[in-house]
Amino acid sequence: MKAAIWAEAVKLAGSTVGRVGSIAIVIGISVLSGSMLLAVHSDDPQLLAKLGPVASGDWTGFLLGAAQITGAGGLGGFAVVLAWMFGREFGDGTITGLFALPVQRSTIALAKLVVYGTWTVAMSVLLGLALMLVGTIAGLGGVSEDNWATLARQVALGVMSAAITLPVALAATLSRSVLGGVSVAIGLVVVAQVSVIAGLGGWMPLAAPALWAVSNGTEVSPIQLLLVLPFGGASALATSLAWQRIQLDS
Numbered sequence: 001m002k003a004a005i006w007a008e009a010v011k012l013a014g015s016t017v018g019r020v021g022s023i024a025i026v027i028g029i030s031v032l033s034g035s036m037l038l039a040v041h042s043d044d045p046q047l048l049a050k051l052g053p054v055a056s057g058d059w060t061g062f063l064l065g066a067a068q069i070t071g072a073g074g075l076g077g078f079a080v081v082l083a084w085m086f087g088r089e090f091g092d093g094t095i096t097g098l099f100a101l102p103v104q105r106s107t108i109a110l111a112k113l114v115v116y117g118t119w120t121v122a123m124s125v126l127l128g129l130a131l132m133l134v135g136t137i138a139g140l141g142g143v144s145e146d147n148w149a150t151l152a153r154q155v156a157l158g159v160m161s162a163a164i165t166l167p168v169a170l171a172a173t174l175s176r177s178v179l180g181g182v183s184v185a186i187g188l189v190v191v192a193q194v195s196v197i198a199g200l201g202g203w204m205p206l207a208a209p210a211l212w213a214v215s216n217g218t219e220v221s222p223i224q225l226l227l228v229l230p231f232g233g234a235s236a237l238a239t240s241l242a243w244q245r246i247q248l249d250s
Contacts, residue, residue, distance in 0.1 A: 004103055004111035012085065012115055021081040025123045025158075029073055030130040033066040037138050059140050059147040063154055064214055066131050070157055071210025074127075075189060078120055079165040083181025085112050086239070087172035095246070109243035113169065113236050117162070124158025153213045160209035160228050164188070166235035173242045205231040 012018040086109075089095040098108060128151055132143075143151075165185065172181030188206055195204035201211040202224040209228060212220035 001107055001111065004108050005114050008085070008108075008111045008115040009118075012081075012119060015084070017081055017084040018119075021077055022119075022123060025074060025077040026126045026130050028077075029066065029069050029127055030134050032069050032073070033062065033131060034134040034138065036065050037062055037134075037140075059135055059143055060150060062135050062138075062140060063131065063147065063150040064216075067150075067154055067157055067210065067213040070127070070154065070161065071192075071213065072189060074158055074161045075165055075192070075210075076185060078123075078162045079168045079185030079188065080182060081119070082116055082162075082165055082168045083172045083178045083185060085116060085172075086169045087176070087178030087181050090176035091178055104244065105246055106240045106244035109169075109173075109240045110236075113166075113239070116169075120162030121159055124155045124162070127158055128155040150216065153217065157209050157213040160225075163228050163232035164206050164209065166232045166239070169239040170235055170242060173239055173246075203227070 089098065098105060101108075131154065132151065135143075165188065167188065168181040168185050171184035172178060175181070175183075192204065192206040192210070195201055195207045196211060201207040202220045205227045208220050208224050212225055
């Protein structure tokens, strides 16, 4: 297992997709959030109305705006990397070589998931630090206890966003392509948005993390938030089983 994890970590670290994904999540979201802060100084009332909580120009508004961006952008960024991790083996033809290794294919799948999970936690923490840097440079002042709690929710949002993208791994495996996984990722974003509009956000694992973060934890109960665990766990288990049953002639 350790060797498989190391191999997958090296693949991700040396890939263009991994590097671009990391930059997009950490720097991209930070820059977008900082741009919204700059727009606060606009005299256009319509623009200020569109900014929502960010229009307050303080840490609370800034972090809530970052959570909104992370809810959609983070999910998409994590999903693309996950789709590549599982789909590339088929696209590059390296899946045939995996059959010759003295390691169960389900173990390889689990190693990919461990590396993915570790990477997403790292990206979520780095994003939180980057947002703190942007806010400090923007002159938002000291950080209150409530702001620290909001920042903690931001980091947790990143981790949970990664967890709810796990069906992408299964999709990339079953479709045997990166594109299949990306297509499902787009579907996950759409379902999350529609469920919020339909009033099911709290009970829909795809939408609950973002709704929890942007509402400062008031609109999603702990039980609703915990549904992310079985959702992600079932997806991970299904992916592992799918890898165990892969046949080259199928």
